[in-house]
Amino acid sequence: MDTSVLSRYEKIANDIAHKVADGVYPEGEKLRGRSTLAGLYKVSPETMRKAFALLASQQVVEVRHGSGVFVVSAQNARDFLRKTAIRPRFRRKLDELAELIAQRRELDRQIDHCIMDITRFASDRFNADADEEQRSPEDPASGHQNETP
Numbered sequence: 721m722d723t724s725v726l727s728r729y730e731k732i733a734n735d736i737a738h739k740v741a742d743g744v745y746p747e748g749e750k751l752r753g754r755s756t757l758a759g760l761y762k763v764s765p766e767t768m769r770k771a772f773a774l775l776a777s778q779q780v781v782e783v784r785h786g787s788g789v790f791v792v793s794a795q796n797a798r799d800f801l802r803k804t805a806i807r808p809r810f811r812r813k814l815d816e817l818a819e820l821i822a823q824r825r826e827l828d829r830q831i832d833h834c835i836m837d838i839t840r841f842a843s844d845r846f847n848a849d850a851d852e853e854q855r856s857p858e859d860p861a862s863g864h865q866n867e868t869p
Contacts, residue, residue: 726804729770732761734804736771737780740797751781751789775800 726734739745751757758768772789775781778800782790 728763729767729774730804732763732767732771733774734801735761736775737797737800737804740780740791741794741801743794745791747791747794749791750787751791753788778803 736745736751740747745751752760754765754768754772758765761768772781772783775797776783776789779792779796780800782792784790
């Protein structure tokens with residue numbers, strides 16, 4: 721899975737969920753303390769709190785205040801990982817769509833300028849032809865000069 725679009729705490733939650741899903745952290749096991757894990761992941765304890773809160777919201781772990789963080793469900797961890805795998809692809813598609821829309825706007829702008837240039841050229845050409853017809857005493861259909869009364 722591409723985790724480049726995930727925040728740091730989401731990446732940590734994914735890593736912990738993988739470990740739960742793979743049985744590295746079995747159901748019922750107490751995880752290390754927030755400060756200890758923060759040191760291992762090289763993040764603040766607040767970032768670890770966010771990661772645990774995310775996992776708790778998906779019933780992967782349970783945060784027991786004063787007791788620690790406990791693994792609840794490997795199946796919920798697998799479900800969480802499936803959901804988060806969709807999110808980066810969805811974001812990439814949204815980014816791709818935004819880029820295409822920007823390109824389309826630029827093309828529309830270029831098309832509008834081209835149409836204005838063509839319209840201006842056609843108008844100038846029409847006016848030049850009209851001026852030429854007014855100056856020419858020759859009948860364009862017959863090639864003879866018009867008789868003026």
